Amino acid sequence: MKKLFLVVGIGTLFFLAGCKKDKTIEGPELVDIFGDFNILEPIKGSKTTVDFSKGETVQYTCKLSIRTNWTIEIIGLNSGARKVYTGNAKDFVLNPIVWDGTISFAPFFRKNEPCVARMSFESYADTLYSDTVIITDVKPTPSVDILFDDYESPQRAYNTFTEGQQTFNGTSVNFQGVSPAEKTRFYVLAGNHGSTASLFLCGMNLTAKASQGTTDNYFKFSTDNPKKVFFNAFIYGWGDNKAEVSIEFQEDDNMDGIYQPAEEGAYTYRLPVNWTGWKLVSFSYDDTKISTSGGFGNSDRTGHKDLDRIIAAQFLLLAQPGTIGNTRVGFDYCSFTYFNPFRP
Amino acid sequence: MKQLFSFFGLLVLLFPQDVFGQEKKLDFFGSGRFVLNNSALSGALLKHDTTTAQKQMTGNTLFDLGFHIRPSEETEIKAITRVSNDINGFWGGGVNFYLRELYLRGLLFKRIKYQVGDLNTKMTPYTLYNSAIELSAHNPLALNTVSEIINYDKFYGTNSWRQQGASADFGFDFEKYLNHLHVSGLITKNRQTDYFSTPDRLLSGLTLQAKAFHQLSLTYNQTNVFDVQHSAMFSLAQFKNQVQTFGLSEQLLLSKINIGINAEMGRSSVSYTEIANAPVIPNGTFLDAGFDVQNKQKSWSAAASFRSVETSFRSMGAQSRRVDFSKTGLEYPYYTNREIPRPANMLDIISDGSYYNMFLSPDLKAYNPAYENMLPYGKATPNRQGGDVSLMYKPNKSFFKLGVDAALYNEITGQGTTSLRQFTNAEAYADLALHELYKGKKKLQMSFYVRSQNTARAGLQGIDKIDLKTTQFKLGVSFEIIPKMELQIAGILLKADGNEYLAQRNSYNEIIFYKGYTAQLNEALWIGGINYQFSKNNCLKIQYQQSNWDNLLLPDNQYKINRFSVLYNLFF
Numbered sequence: 001m002k003k004l005f006l007v008v009g010i011g012t013l014f015f016l017a018g019c020k021k022d023k024t025i026e027g028p029e030l031v032d033i034f035g036d037f038n039i040l041e042p043i044k045g046s047k048t049t050v051d052f053s054k055g056e057t058v059q060y061t062c063k064l065s066i067r068t069n070w071t072i073e074i075i076g077l078n079s080g081a082r083k084v085y086t087g088n089a090k091d092f093v094l095n096p097i098v099w100d101g102t103i104s105f106a107p108f109f110r111k112n113e114p115c116v117a118r119m120s121f122e123s124y125a126d127t128l129y130s131d132t133v134i135i136t137d138v139k140p141t142p143s144v145d146i147l148f149d150d151y152e153s154p155q156r157a158y159n160t161f162t163e164g165q166q167t168f169n170g171t172s173v174n175f176q177g178v179s180p181a182e183k184t185r186f187y188v189l190a191g192n193h194g195s196t197a198s199l200f201l202c203g204m205n206l207t208a209k210a211s212q213g214t215t216d217n218y219f220k221f222s223t224d225n226p227k228k229v230f231f232n233a234f235i236y237g238w239g240d241n242k243a244e245v246s247i248e249f250q251e252d253d254n255m256d257g258i259y260q261p262a263e264e265g266a267y268t269y270r271l272p273v274n275w276t277g278w279k280l281v282s283f284s285y286d287d288t289k290i291s292t293s294g295g296f297g298n299s300d301r302t303g304h305k306d307l308d309r310i311i312a313a314q315f316l317l318l319a320q321p322g323t324i325g326n327t328r329v330g331f332d333y334c335s336f337t338y339f340n341p342f343r344p
Numbered sequence: 345m346k347q348l349f350s351f352f353g354l355l356v357l358l359f360p361q362d363v364f365g366q367e368k369k370l371d372f373f374g375s376g377r378f379v380l381n382n383s384a385l386s387g388a389l390l391k392h393d394t395t396t397a398q399k400q401m402t403g404n405t406l407f408d409l410g411f412h413i414r415p416s417e418e419t420e421i422k423a424i425t426r427v428s429n430d431i432n433g434f435w436g437g438g439v440n441f442y443l444r445e446l447y448l449r450g451l452l453f454k455r456i457k458y459q460v461g462d463l464n465t466k467m468t469p470y471t472l473y474n475s476a477i478e479l480s481a482h483n484p485l486a487l488n489t490v491s492e493i494i495n496y497d498k499f500y501g502t503n504s505w506r507q508q509g510a511s512a513d514f515g516f517d518f519e520k521y522l523n524h525l526h527v528s529g530l531i532t533k534n535r536q537t538d539y540f541s542t543p544d545r546l547l548s549g550l551t552l553q554a555k556a557f558h559q560l561s562l563t564y565n566q567t568n569v570f571d572v573q574h575s576a577m578f579s580l581a582q583f584k585n586q587v588q589t590f591g592l593s594e595q596l597l598l599s600k601i602n603i604g605i606n607a608e609m610g611r612s613s614v615s616y617t618e619i620a621n622a623p624v625i626p627n628g629t630f631l632d633a634g635f636d637v638q639n640k641q642k643s644w645s646a647a648a649s650f651r652s653v654e655t656s657f658r659s660m661g662a663q664s665r666r667v668d669f670s671k672t673g674l675e676y677p678y679y680t681n682r683e684i685p686r687p688a689n690m691l692d693i694i695s696d697g698s699y700y701n702m703f704l705s706p707d708l709k710a711y712n713p714a715y716e717n718m719l720p721y722g723k724a725t726p727n728r729q730g731g732d733v734s735l736m737y738k739p740n741k742s743f744f745k746l747g748v749d750a751a752l753y754n755e756i757t758g759q760g761t762t763s764l765r766q767f768t769n770a771e772a773y774a775d776l777a778l779h780e781l782y783k784g785k786k787k788l789q790m791s792f793y794v795r796s797q798n799t800a801r802a803g804l805q806g807i808d809k810i811d812l813k814t815t816q817f818k819l820g821v822s823f824e825i826i827p828k829m830e831l832q833i834a835g836i837l838l839k840a841d842g843n844e845y846l847a848q849r850n851s852y853n854e855i856i857f858y859k860g861y862t863a864q865l866n867e868a869l870w871i872g873g874i875n876y877q878f879s880k881n882n883c884l885k886i887q888y889q890q891s892n893w894d895n896l897l898l899p900d901n902q903y904k905i906n907r908f909s910v911l912y913n914l915f916f
Contacts, residue, residue: 022655022756022757022758023762024757025757025758025759025760025761025762026655026727026757026758026759026760026855027759027760027847027854027855027856027857027858028760028855028856028857028858029760029761030759030760030761030805030807030808030845030858031761031805031807031808033760033857033858034807034858034860035807067857069857088857123860225539227538227539227540228539228540241395274683322397339540
């Protein structure tokens with residue numbers, strides 16, 4: 001019984017020692033987020049004209065009564081280019097949004113283009129617009145480490161291929177009213193498939209030699225670490241949810257200048273195209289997987305990825321399983337960057 | 345793949361003479377499985393959703409082959425390989441072949457047990473522990489195979505986290521007062537560096553346990569999670585999380601009643617170095633003390649405990665969650681014409697392993713308050729203090745087992761307001777072996793479970809008021825049609841009504857924003873089917889499952905999934 005009293009006594013002490021109440025508040029105050037919503041100062045830009053080529057910026061400010069999730073989209077009224085900022089600050093007069101002419105979604109902004117900032121809110125129906133800002137000159141296209149192709153040269157030696165009843169289109173300008181992501185041209189793969197056709201529709205292959213315009217069979221990367229090299233492509237989707245893209249890098253494992261698909265490896269990155277408009281897709285070479293098509297790059301002589309042996313890149317348009325009919329996909333401004341994905 | 349083939353080549357070449365020739369030096373084990381789910385989507389959702397396919401078929405076949413190899417009396421190697429093939433992978437397109445588990449363990453100097461390779465790591469609920477939380481309690485028999493499969497696939501075992509590394513333990517026996525001293529330690533790799541900005545992360549753990557007077561046990565536990573500096577080229581950033589605890593447990597026998605007393609208390613520290621603008625995180629403490637009593641015949645038991653876990657208590661090993669609501673599942677991962685991720689429903693959580701996480705996370709991950717709001721991170725949930733009581737009654741040779749659990753908790757620190765949340769939880773369950781009641785030859789078993797969990801905050805400013813009520817009801821019936829074949833029926837109903845504010849945290853686990861949550865949710869899951877039990881570890885389940893998700897505040901998103909499911913499972 002003595003033991004029991006001892007236990008109860010110790011337990012009571014533990015209980016008393018454990019009871020706590022903290023008078024501080026964890027996190028921001030709720031009233032600062034869920035209080036009355038008012039626009040105290042509308043969104044406005046700091047300039048009416050801006051020359052991004054000289055490094056000028058536009059500063060946007062706004063003041064709200066509470067913190068709430070908002071989105072500010074700066075939209076090019078001719079090109080449709082968009083720069084998007086999101087946040088939940090209620091007062092960014094002191095810390096304004098600073099726009100330097102870059103984009104979030106292709107295409108790029110154009111010279112002499114009027115732009116407007118649109119501010120919308122996740123929890124409120126209000127939409128605010130700024131005054132128009134005219135871009136007198138654009139920011140130079142950001143540099144990439146290796147430009148694979150910007151598709152501005154239709155005479156390039158593109159090797160295109162298809163099978164059976166599928167059709168494909170080559171280099172197009174303003175295909176069905178679509179503006180290129182960058183400059184004046186982009187590449188479209190299009191095809192038509194029936195219910196009994198294979199998922200493969202058509203493809204295009206471009207060698208490293210043609211891409212670089214030199215006699216070098218391979219790309220000259222400054223590193224052979226697959227984790228450090230990123231491939232970037234602007235991909236246009238028509239929103240039909242039928243297309244898949246497979247981007248394949250063919251490695252000439254024995255470095256004899258000829259790619260032998262039955263003996264040499266090909267590494268692929270495959271993604272469904274389920275969006276409408278341009279989207280920048282980036283992945284590291286480490287993210288690619290060896291081809292699973294028997295006799296088409298599924299056997300690698302070296303047994304690993306060799307960036308220094310990439311002899312060509314191949315772009316395939318595939319149909320998503322269970323779909324039929326026309327589908328297409330566009331490519332523009334494909335590049336390699338080191339260490340990080342391309343950030344236009 | 346070549347490495348795998350090389351590994352098995354080595355196994356076959358190196359061991360046959362020593363191993364195959366001698367009894368019990370090599371044994372095989374494994375599992376086989378076939379799953380086919382054919383689902384159809386219906387409901388109000390489809391009036392507005394023209395992008396989601398209405399029917400889906402998913403599934404896979406897999407085979408695990410494991411080896412226990414004992415090259416000597418003191419060494420054992422365990423390796424399991426897995427070959428799996430998705431239903432959608434034809435002609436080898438969806439085949440995966442990989443090494444699922446590999447470890448070596450043995451005895452050094454006839455005293456020190458060690459293991460290297462894959463480890464199932466577990467310490468205490470505040471240091472390193474894998475808590476089962478959402479919808480895991482008292483599930484009907486119709487669901488036991490799917491939960492076994494998820495536990496097996498994710499290596500959850502007995503509340504452990506699968507890690508890779510090394511562990512060792514050894515002990516000393518004494519004659520007077522102190523009976524035994526046991527030391528165990530582990531070190532595992534928790535994260536792989538990307539060589540640029542993300543450093544390697546290691547976890548180390550140490551337990552010292554002293555047993556005295558044959559009934560008293562004192563333990564010291566310590567876990568350290570830390571980034572290895574210089575393992576990433578462009579970053580010297582270092583995250584550290586240390587937890588130290590002291591535990592006490594004592595077993596007493598008073599008047600033919602077993603009494604167990606358990607207590608654990610400790611503190612945590614978190615630091616970030618070489619990270620610009622990183623906050624200083626205060627140390628956090630906790631205290632957990634309780635007792636349980638049980639009669640000698642084990643026909644009844646009772647337990648009570650009190651715990652208080654400070655708001656700043658952080659334990660990566662104990663607060664990582666199994667269910668990750670940011671993941672998408674195998675079936676209908678996106679819905680509506682905006683193709684937003686479909687939130688996990690009860691059917692997903694119970695049957696789809698895609699939602700389950702296998703990694704320790706430094707973040708306090710998001711959770712769904714409709715399923716669990718009181719202790720979403722297990723016993724180590726920060727900012728909670730309160731107590732639990734539980735009672736169980738199962739008379740010897742009786743056909744029933746009854747139990748009730750109750751818990752009352754409140755916050756220590758207000759979130760966004762000085763007003764504190766209060767949580768109440770009440771659960772009751774009954775397992776009935778009805779055939780024993782009427783002496784029937786064919787088994788008829790029923791199980792009931794009901795839980796009511798309420799969250800309330802009075803609020804001082806009006807908008808900070810919270811009132812969320814959730815109710816779960818589970819019913820299970822199992823009837824033996826012929827020997828080995830059972831008709832199994834299960835129903836799970838869930839109702840969540842009210843409002844909450846969900847904290848949104850930054851990478852330092854600081855609350856930076858709140859998202860309002862309101863629900864008038866009714867979920868129902870009905871399952872009916874046949875279970876054929878070939879042997880204890882070998883069964884075939886053919887089931888029809890119907891899941892209905894209906895939040896009255898989002899009437900356009902109401903949907904129903906009707907699923908025909910075939911599951912064959914074998915462990916050998």
